[in-house]
Amino acid sequence: MQSKKPPRPGASGAAEYPSYYAVIRRIPRGRVLTYGDVARLAGRPTSARRVGYALSALKDPGVPWWRVVNARGEVSARSGDLLGACELDQRARLLQEGIPLDPDGRLELLQYRWSGSAPRKSVR
DNA sequence: TCCCTGACTGGTT
DNA sequence: AAACCAGCCAGGG
Numbered sequence: 385m386q387s388k389k390p391p392r393p394g395a396s397g398a399a400e401y402p403s404y405y406a407v408i409r410r411i412p413r414g415r416v417l418t419y420g421d422v423a424r425l426a427g428r429p430t431s432a433r434r435v436g437y438a439l440s441a442l443k444d445p446g447v448p449w450w451r452v453v454n455a456r457g458e459v460s461a462r463s464g465d466l467l468g469a470c471e472l473d474q475r476a477r478l479l480q481e482g483i484p485l486d487p488d489g490r491l492e493l494l495q496y497r498w499s500g501s502a503p504r505k506s507v508r
Numbered sequence: 509t510c511c512c513t514g515a516c517t518g519g520t521t
Numbered sequence: 522a523a524a525c526c527a528g529c530c531a532g533g534g
Contacts, residue, residue, distance in 0.1 A: 398531085398532080400531085418516085418517090419515075419516055419517085420516070420517065420518095423516085428530090430517095430528090430529060430530075431516090431529080431530060431531085432516040432517060432529080433514065433515090433516045433517085433529065433530065433531090434514095434516090434529095434530065434531070435515080435516075436514070436515035436516060437514065437515075437516095437530095437531080437532080438515090439515055440514085440515055449515090452515080453515095454515080454516065454517085455516070455517055455518080456517095459515090460515045460516080461515070462515045463513090463514070463515075465515085470515085471515090474515095510534105511533105511534090512532105512533095512534090513531105513532090513533090513534105514530105514531105514532100516528105516529085517527105517528090517529085518526105518527100518528095519525105519526090519527095520524100520525080520526080520527105521523105521524080521525070521526095
């Protein structure tokens with residue numbers, strides 16, 4: 385019906401965030417996904433940046449956010465994260481799941497990247 | 509409504 | 522392999 389649906393103030397758009405969280409929740413323990421993968425699996429292939437934005441606003445403790453890394457296979461730096469405490473936490477969690485990390489916080493993307501429950505023709 | 513910002517990405521240099 | 526650059530999209534001032 386009425387396609388007109390003005391966003392209410394305080395409603396804080398971000399109606400897309402839940403779709404990203406849903407994808408992340410499906411990542412198996414010991415595997416990772418890139419921001420781009422999450423965006424793609426959520427049906428928004430060009431919104432990788434939105435995924436990072438969504439995670440910075442994440443409150444739901446049930447979402448394994450630490451299983452999301454950038455396209456270079458490394459833990460991304462947040463803004464306003466003094467001393468990188470958040471990044472260190474993410475590294476520790478990945479290590480705990482059996483994923484080895486380089487001194488630079490990089491992992492073997494080719495080996496740990498989750499195929500998304502369905503094999504893709506080509507990885508990017 | 510314009511302008512800047514960001515847990516990104518892929519291609520170039 | 523690292524640094525740069527341009528494209529990307531929605532939120533917030």
